[in-house]
Amino acid sequence: MTVNSKHLILALVVLASSVALAAPQNQPPTTQENKGHAAAHTVQQHEDEGTRIFQANCSRCHNTPEGFSPRISGTIVRHMRVRASLSKHDEQELLRFLNP
């Protein structure tokens, strides 16, 4: 095998690795099997709304805390309501998002 061939193979491996590493982040969220179902659709809407509110108000300042007890999800939301000046609607959607 010539030096050029080795370089070509190495370049392909690096390129393939980069694509493989980058690909999962671009995947859309997993579609629910019962997508057509009205109830599931409502849940999805709430999740989307909760995600939007979380990203717009919480993630702007700090990283998402990993793994907290559901027993304090209500307290977190009430604390965030004051810190981030959330409306009542946003508070409820955020609570639903943190505690589906």
Add this chain to the structure above:
Amino acid sequence: MPRLLLNFRLSSLARLTRFFALALAVLSTASYGIAQDTPLLSGGVGFFTSTNAGQTTYTPEIEPLLAAPVGPHFLVESRAILLESFAPNGNDQPGYDHSHFISLIYLQGDYTLSSHITIVGGSYLIPFNTYNERLSPIWIGNFSGGPIIASLGAEGTGTGTGGMLSGSAISRRKYSISYNAYFSGLVNNQYFQAQRSAGGRTSLFLPDHGLEVGVSYNRQLQGTQENFYGAHVWWEPKNSGFQLRSEFARGHHAQGYWIETAYRTQAFGGFDSIIGRLEPVFRMNQTFRRDTVASDGVPLVNTQRADFGLDYNLPHNTRILTSYSRQFSSAGNFNIWQTGVVYRFLFPAWKGK
């Protein structure tokens, strides 16, 4: 340690510990309607080093935060700071000198009056611009030190003692407007030290663009009755990993600005990949004296400082902060090197129902 609250006098660890124990004991007697409303303990614990013009300090620090709902409308919240600072003895003397600092940062009660109005009473963080209220916790800031103008409009201690109205004035899918309006009385108690002042802040946020703009106002109502004006712009495009935060503040004797950028890439496996956890940050600070009256904590001569940082967001709520700064002024130029590791904790204060 370039933090607002270090202007406080030292108080005793025992008193603070007793206060938190008493608060927990009182709150534990309250009944909570639903299990999700269990009081929480959160905060950050970290270890920081700072080499400022050749002088190095080592600072272990903890900032606990307590939030406890009482009934459906009332929330008690408080944050404190406990740190010990070690520095080598000067003049070629061996060993280290050390000092400690303990204080309540704020202790407030929040009453939700309606969907758009929350009444805040007690000792609260002054909502002037954004740094004091949002970015000063050690587990949030991208730099372990604050911007040079952090004290402008924040009255030295960063806290007011009195009342405040805050909330979301309008909240739509395309935009929202929030507001704060406060009045603080003169308090000389070492725990709730505050000056007589009034002010407020309002912000417009456009979620689709990740853009927030706001203005702040503060008027001191004692001594030299000074006005402070502030403006802030934050731009954080959705899912981009890019942050731009900036503030301008103008006081009676000085003015200045800071602008900070940060970026995390998703290109190599997402934000949680080895590369995606890296976060280069940059902040430019500039201050301008309007006269030489020292009343606001801003340097007495025009000063520029560039902060270059590289943070690493480890799993399990842990961050490593590193930065190099170069400060320029007619009083002298010098380097500042800072490192830190911070763990953010968040758990129920006790076992709920």
